[in-house]
Amino acid sequence: MAIIEEIQGYHFSAGRLLFYTLILLTSGLVLLYRKQQKSKLYRLGNKIPGPIAIPIFGNALLALGKKPSELVKVGLEYAERYGDVVRGWLGTKLVIFLNDAVDVEVILNSHVHIDKSSEYNFFKPWLGEGLLISSGAKWRSHRKMIAPTFHINILKSFMGVFNQNSKNVVEKMQSEIGKTFDVHDHMSGVTVDILLETAMGITRKTQDESGFDYAMAVMKMCDIIHQRHYKFWLRLDFIFKFTPFFKKQTKLLNIIHGLTNKVIKSKKETFLANRAKGIISPTLEELTKEVPEGDNSEGSSNTVSDNVFKGLRDDLDFIDENDVGEKKRLAFLDLMIESAQNGTNDITDHEIKEEVDTIMFEGHDTTAAGSSFVLCLLGVHQDIQARVYDELYEIFGDSDRPVTFEDTVRMKYLERVILETLRMYPPVPVIARKLKHDVQISTNNYVLPAGATVVIGTYKIHRNPKYYKNPNVFDPDNFLPENTQNRHYYSFIPFSAGPRSCVGRKYAMLKLKVLLSTILRNYRTISEIPEEKFELKGDIILKRSDGFRIKIEPRTRVPSSAKI
Numbered sequence: 001m002a003i004i005e006e007i008q009g010y011h012f013s014a015g016r017l018l019f020y021t022l023i024l025l026t027s028g029l030v031l032l033y034r035k036q037q038k039s040k041l042y043r044l045g046n047k048i049p050g051p052i053a054i055p056i057f058g059n060a061l062l063a064l065g066k067k068p069s070e071l072v073k074v075g076l077e078y079a080e081r082y083g084d085v086v087r088g089w090l091g092t093k094l095v096i097f098l099n100d101a102v103d104v105e106v107i108l109n110s111h112v113h114i115d116k117s118s119e120y121n122f123f124k125p126w127l128g129e130g131l132l133i134s135s136g137a138k139w140r141s142h143r144k145m146i147a148p149t150f151h152i153n154i155l156k157s158f159m160g161v162f163n164q165n166s167k168n169v170v171e172k173m174q175s176e177i178g179k180t181f182d183v184h185d186h187m188s189g190v191t192v193d194i195l196l197e198t199a200m201g202i203t204r205k206t207q208d209e210s211g212f213d214y215a216m217a218v219m220k221m222c223d224i225i226h227q228r229h230y231k232f233w234l235r236l237d238f239i240f241k242f243t244p245f246f247k248k249q250t251k252l253l254n255i256i257h258g259l260t261n262k263v264i265k266s267k268k269e270t271f272l273a274n275r276a277k278g279i280i281s282p283t284l285e286e287l288t289k290e291v292p293e294g295d296n297s298e299g300s301s302n303t304v305s306d307n308v309f310k311g312l313r314d315d316l317d318f319i320d321e322n323d324v325g326e327k328k329r330l331a332f333l334d335l336m337i338e339s340a341q342n343g344t345n346d347i348t349d350h351e352i353k354e355e356v357d358t359i360m361f362e363g364h365d366t367t368a369a370g371s372s373f374v375l376c377l378l379g380v381h382q383d384i385q386a387r388v389y390d391e392l393y394e395i396f397g398d399s400d401r402p403v404t405f406e407d408t409v410r411m412k413y414l415e416r417v418i419l420e421t422l423r424m425y426p427p428v429p430v431i432a433r434k435l436k437h438d439v440q441i442s443t444n445n446y447v448l449p450a451g452a453t454v455v456i457g458t459y460k461i462h463r464n465p466k467y468y469k470n471p472n473v474f475d476p477d478n479f480l481p482e483n484t485q486n487r488h489y490y491s492f493i494p495f496s497a498g499p500r501s502c503v504g505r506k507y508a509m510l511k512l513k514v515l516l517s518t519i520l521r522n523y524r525t526i527s528e529i530p531e532e533k534f535e536l537k538g539d540i541i542l543k544r545s546d547g548f549r550i551k552i553e554p555r556t557r558v559p560s561s562a563k564i
């Protein structure tokens with residue numbers, strides 16, 4: 001009897017406890033809501049059009065239960081309905097979407113609004129405080145150190161690696177002839193191989209299965225981070241830690257960090273052993289010194305990209321040539337190790353790891369998606385593919401010789417095809433910033449309040465009819481000089497723009513030209529799926545949720561005109 005009473009008493013107090021907790025929680029939320037309503041964030045945020053927000057949740061429920069491909073559609077629908085500036089509330093968090101080039105320039109061209117939004121924090125366990133995420137003095141000093149390692153003279157020394165790996169992938173793709181296959185698997189593999197070699201110095205001979213495991217791990221990590229973006233309960237660390245995703249993430253990070261640490265360790269050992277023996281390894285600067293003085297020959301003003309990107313002021317085009325020469329800069333990882341060892345730059349082994357991981361992530365999935373889209377689109381638009389091939393035939397004839405840097409400068413039509421692909425299917429479909437200060441934009445003179453997250457909708461801007469006559473039609477001529485010269489520079493920002501633009505832009509364009517031209521000299525691509533049936537998923541990197549499925553057939557090496 002006494003036991004029963006005790007249990008009843010327990011139920012009673014447990015019920016009471018639950019009741020009071022609920023009351024407290026509800027009053028807390030009501031207070032929070034009232035406070036939010038009085039805040040400047042709320043006042044200024046609600047001057048901007050957007051869907052009706054419900055108390056506490058805001059508009060967060062719009063994303064509930066949606067698949068990534070559905071989220072893309074929802075996002076685009078709202079942009080269509082509310083115009084170039086749209087606001088949404090994720091709980092108490094204000095998110096403002098900008099889809100107009102003039103407004104976007106205000107943010108991207110600024111040296112003040114350079115802080116990334118909290119969404120990037122999901123990358124932290126992986127990339128730490130690497131260039132993509134870091135801010136303030138750390139970002140500035142690392143950017144200053146890293147940008148010159150992507151100098152065009154250094155990139156030219158990678159031509160051999162680009163060629164060899166492109167040849168390797170052509171050989172691998174031979175087994176796919178006659179089948180329908182997902183070309184992204186091949187593009188992902190070759191991209192990792194190239195990055196391992198150019199950024200970390202691991203060659204195919206020295207790498208083992210770890211390269212493949214690494215590529216797989218990177219893709220799966222992107223998927224987990226993406227889930228954390230749109231499943232809002234996974235945003236909370238204390239919930240995330242109790243889900244299977246966390247366990248999986250720990251395993252994947254072991255693979256990724258395991259490889260990076262291994263490479264850094266072995267490079268450092270080699271560096272120290274060489275130094276002890278008095279051997280100073282040749283610097284990339286020395287390897288590229290055969291480039292004639294004063295020849296800033298990206299073919300410079302001659303490439304299509306040079307004209308297209310010239311108004312997006314970043315630090316990639318404004319490096320003092322002499323400065324690079326005098327300081328004898330090395331490749332990315334070598335430079336980092338040397339800097340750390342010689343005390344030239346205050347960078348720790350841990351920071352080196354963060355930067356290497358960042359380059360491997362940023363350089364990998366973006367180019368893999370970009371090249372896969374190009375091959376699919378050419379598979380759909382056979383007339384455009386024929387023009388690309390004719391240009392290649394003019395440069396190479398039916399020879400199998402490797403691509404030279406000068407050849408890439410002549411690939412004007414292929415370059416326009418790549419740029420048009422990056423316009424319609426930008427691998428990074430949105431960029432987000434957290435505002436530290438209020439900022440006034442041009443559209444309706446809206447003031448975006450400090451504390452808001454600004455999302456720059458690259459995908460949407462690239463398809464804005466204000467800037468492109470037929471925005472949903474794949475037309476490489478959009479990048480003819482007569483069409484680019486009067487267009488707003490910020491209407492084409494696949495690599496972002498301004499001080500925080502992509503440091504690997506020139507690397508990516510050069511690599512894409514070598515890789516794609518080598519594939520297209522050997523195969524014709526065919527897509528049985530028309531472009532309007534491509535299903536896009538708004539992953540961190542824009543991809544096709546239906547896979548990048550194509551067929552290939554070996555090339556008959558004659559120009560298209562000879563076939564008629």
Ligand code: HEM
Nearest residue numbers: 131132362363366367370427428494495496502503504508
């Ligand atoms: C088609 C290929 C590529 C595209 C479309 C692309 C796009 C971008 C974009 C949009 C950003 C800005 C992201 C943001 O602000 O949130 C960015 C940053 C960055 N990218 Fe790329 N990228 C590409 C290739 C590469 C390659 C090949 C590398 C290196 C090998 C690279 C390294 C980086 C780094 C380190 C940053 C951070 C820069 C900073 O914040 O200072 N990217 N990229």
